Amino acid sequence: MKLAEGKEKFIEAWGKLGSEWGINRTMAQVHALLLISPEALTTEEIMAELSISRGNANMTVRDLMDWGLVEKQHKTGERKEYFYAEKDTWVIARQVAKERKKRELDPVLKILNQLSEVTGDVKDPAYKTFKTSVANINKLANNVNKTLETMLKAEENWFFGTVMKILK
Amino acid sequence: MKLAEGKEKFIEAWGKLGSEWGINRTMAQVHALLLISPEALTTEEIMAELSISRGNANMTVRDLMDWGLVEKQHKTGERKEYFYAEKDTWVIARQVAKERKKRELDPVLKILNQLSEVTGDVKDPAYKTFKTSVANINKLANNVNKTLETMLKAEENWFFGTVMKILK
DNA sequence: ATAAACTTTCAAAAAGTTTTGAAAGTTTAA
DNA sequence: TTAAACTTTCAAAACTTTTTGAAAGTTTAT
Numbered sequence: 014m015k016l017a018e019g020k021e022k023f024i025e026a027w028g029k030l031g032s033e034w035g036i037n038r039t040m041a042q043v044h045a046l047l048l049i050s051p052e053a054l055t056t057e058e059i060m061a062e063l064s065i066s067r068g069n070a071n072m073t074v075r076d077l078m079d080w081g082l083v084e085k086q087h088k089t090g091e092r093k094e095y096f097y098a099e100k101d102t103w104v105i106a107r108q109v110a111k112e113r114k115k116r117e118l119d120p121v122l123k124i125l126n127q128l129s130e131v132t133g134d135v136k137d138p139a140y141k142t143f144k145t146s147v148a149n150i151n152k153l154a155n156n157v158n159k160t161l162e163t164m165l166k167a168e169e170n171w172f173f174g175t176v177m178k179i180l181k
Numbered sequence: 182m183k184l185a186e187g188k189e190k191f192i193e194a195w196g197k198l199g200s201e202w203g204i205n206r207t208m209a210q211v212h213a214l215l216l217i218s219p220e221a222l223t224t225e226e227i228m229a230e231l232s233i234s235r236g237n238a239n240m241t242v243r244d245l246m247d248w249g250l251v252e253k254q255h256k257t258g259e260r261k262e263y264f265y266a267e268k269d270t271w272v273i274a275r276q277v278a279k280e281r282k283k284r285e286l287d288p289v290l291k292i293l294n295q296l297s298e299v300t301g302d303v304k305d306p307a308y309k310t311f312k313t314s315v316a317n318i319n320k321l322a323n324n325v326n327k328t329l330e331t332m333l334k335a336e337e338n339w340f341f342g343t344v345m346k347i348l349k
Numbered sequence: 350a351t352a353a354a355c356t357t358t359c360a361a362a363a364a365g366t367t368t369t370g371a372a373a374g375t376t377t378a379a
Numbered sequence: 380t381t382a383a384a385c386t387t388t389c390a391a392a393a394c395t396t397t398t399t400g401a402a403a404g405t406t407t408a409t
Binding site: 014015016018019020022023026030032033034035048049050051052100101102103106116117120121124125127128130131132133137138139140141142143145146147149150152153156160169173 | 182183184186187188190191194198200201202203216217218219220268269270271274284285288289292293295296298299300301305306307308309310311313314315317318320321324328337341
């Protein structure tokens with residue numbers, strides 16, 4: 014396979030994966046493009062490579078910066094803004110985990126806590142089932158939360174290395 | 182907070198979380214409803230509780246069965262089909278992980294392998310960056326894959342227990 | 350064999366999300 | 380200050396996904 018075809022496949026695959034995980038397809042594609050680009054790119058170049066509009070390119074790049082996955086670069090003597098992606102995949106994975114934890118897990122944990130306060134008749138099966146389910150999900154969510162927090166602090170080798178050792 | 186309000190909040194929160202994770206909102210809501218229901222429910226009851234159409238209820242229940250999260254129950258002497266959800270959250274988490282691994286991670290791993298075959302000029306920065314990025318993502322994806330496979334086989338206490346022990 | 354009870358399908362409609370592109374805004378150099 | 384170079388915004392359009400509900404299909408009891 015040639016590089017041009019490989020690039021295309023990579024961008025497509027990353028976009029698809031992103032959309033399956035609740036990340037907008039274009040955002041994932043722009044990220045993919047920057048990931049495999051040795052140089053920082055301008056909005057114009059992103060627009061041309063992916064055939065997307067100026068507005069879309071601008072919004073997407075801004076979202077990627079919000080996620081901490083892309084940064085601006087200013088070249089001296091140039092007016093244009095250049096964008097480049099963090100290339101270390103472990104840093105990327107942590108950044109994504111951090112953002113999703115903040116946006117999704119944290120609010121759910123909050124609601125689960127509120128739901129632990131629900132009062133009712135201990136003889137009522139509906140109440141009992143509700144209580145048990147909420148308690149179980151709470152426990153799991155807290156375990157996931159703790160694991161994520163550790164991951165956010167950890168180095169890749171340590172994290173997978175240690176887990177791997179236990180796994181065999 | 183009263184049970185009725187708690188139920189509503191729970192169903193809403195589960196639905197929102199689902200949609201953020203690429204799982205259809207209604208599917209997550211039906212799952213939530215069955216999770217906190219002490220008895221198996223009929224299509225009619227699901228329709229009524231969530232105010233959704235017959236077609237939608239039927240499709241959704243079928244999807245949940247495909248995911249291995251819900252099962253049919255036949256009550257003797259009754260024509261109607263009843264549906265109930267697996268209540269053990271660790272089993273649910275594993276089931277979801279299994280399904281998403283199959284649908285999403287496995288295809289990506291396959292493409293990444295193809296992309297390792299891309300040939301080009303070793304002096305070309307575009308080629309070098311492409312190769313490095315693909316190799317790094319490959320490594321991470323394989324680590325995630327191995328961890329998931331272990332999780333799929335593991336017991337909750339063992340999995341989190343062991344990880345937790347290392348974490349402090 | 351029939352009809353009642355129930356389930357499934359699927360085309361069309363509704364809802365939700367993403368993209369466009371032109372206009373407005375901002376920054377810079379001279 | 381001006382105008383050129385560039386970035387941002389946002390309402391409307393395009394696209395995607397989900398939902399509806401009526402019709403078709405299936406099963407069961409008699």
